[in-house]
Amino acid sequence: MPHRSLVKLLLATAFFVYAFCINHVRAQEMDPRIDWDDAHQWIAPGPNDFRGPCPGLNTLANHGFLPRDGKNLTVSVVADAALKGYRMQQEVVTLAAKLSFLTTNDPVYYTLDDIKLYGVIEHDASLSRHDFALGDNVHFNETIFSTLANSNPGVDYYNITSAGQVMHQRLADSELNNPSIINTEKELHFRSVESAFYLSIMGDPLTGIAPKNFVQIFFREERLPLAEGWKRPSTPINLTTMDLLTSQIAEASNWTSSGGCPWIRLGPDQPVSIVQGT
Numbered sequence: 036m037p038h039r040s041l042v043k044l045l046l047a048t049a050f051f052v053y054a055f056c057i058n059h060v061r062a063q064e065m066d067p068r069i070d071w072d073d074a075h076q077w078i079a080p081g082p083n084d085f086r087g088p089c090p091g092l093n094t095l096a097n098h099g100f101l102p103r104d105g106k107n108l109t110v111s112v113v114a115d116a117a118l119k120g121y122r123m124q125q126e127v128v129t130l131a132a133k134l135s136f137l138t139t140n141d142p143v144y145y146t147l148d149d150i151k152l153y154g155v156i157e158h159d160a161s162l163s164r165h166d167f168a169l170g171d172n173v174h175f176n177e178t179i180f181s182t183l184a185n186s187n188p189g190v191d192y193y194n195i196t197s198a199g200q201v202m203h204q205r206l207a208d209s210e211l212n213n214p215s216i217i218n219t220e221k222e223l224h225f226r227s228v229e230s231a232f233y234l235s236i237m238g239d240p241l242t243g244i245a246p247k248n249f250v251q252i253f254f255r256e257e258r259l260p261l262a263e264g265w266k267r268p269s270t271p272i273n274l275t276t277m278d279l280l281t282s283q284i285a286e287a288s289n290w291t292s293s294g295g296c297p298w299i300r301l302g303p304d305q306p307v308s309i310v311q312g313t
């Protein structure tokens with residue numbers, strides 16, 4: 036009899052150990068522990084490190100989710116980094132990560148600098164960078180960013196309505212100052228996605244509400260505001276959450292086309308041209 040009890044006890048212990056291990060491995064796969072203090076601490080880029088016009092990717096490189104030198108990027112390298120750093124599903128970044136191969140003649144890798152090529156993803160009326168025709172379309176510019184920074188006065192968060200208003204104002208500014216502006220449905224789409232990006236990763240991917248100080252640190256310092264209390268979104272960012280936010284922001288931006296049809300630049304040596312609609 037005592038023998039049987041001992042066997043039962045051993046079996047039960049083995050079962051619990053097994054269940055614990057399986058759950059632990061699953062939890063690690065779904066939510067890998069991030070070593071924020073060491074491998075993924077924020078480090079400013081050095082003089083030989085490549086950075087570009089995307090604050091989202093620059094931040095991932097500054098935290099070591101992407102190669103810190105900003106080189107040797109592939110679709111899977113970018114997708115893995117977005118998943119780990121922002122809890123963003125692969126499906127959300129795949130299109131941009133593939134399109135970026137059009138910005139270089141290298142068939143295997145691209146860099147964070149390559150993606151500045153005007154007319155592939157890079158566009159006019161950005162939130163924090165100059166238009167290509169007007170100045171530096173790569174580096175953060177506080178004057179350009181002031182439209183977003185000062186939006187939604189009286190409260191300490193940005194949301195879908197304020198993001199749409201900022202897009203509207205930035206477009207009006209480019210319309211006024213940039214005679215060669217390109218503003219087709221393609222630009223509207225990318226610009227709306229980028230606004231949905233900052234609201235999702237710095238705030239709530241479902242409601243689109245994001246604390247102002249988190250968003251400002253993200254743009255100005257290209258840093259995850261961990262010390263200020265930021266955590267990766269508890270809701271994974273996927274195409275469903277992104278499509279909903281993107282369409283609402285686009286609607287709130289009250290966009291009008293400056294003419295022309297959606298277009299794409301096919302490579303660094305290819306022209307920037309636009310098909311004029313009739």
Ligand code: HEM
Binds near residue numbers: 091092121133157158
């Ligand atoms: C991983 C998640 C990402 C986040 C959070 C993010 C965020 C952003 C934001 C907020 C902007 C707007 C900057 C501005 O208007 O001043 C932007 C621009 C840009 N992003 Fe990303 N992005 C992400 C992924 C990507 C990917 C995968 C690519 C391509 C590989 C990419 C390429 C670009 C480019 C080229 C721009 C410049 C567009 C412009 O303003 O002219 N981004 N991104």
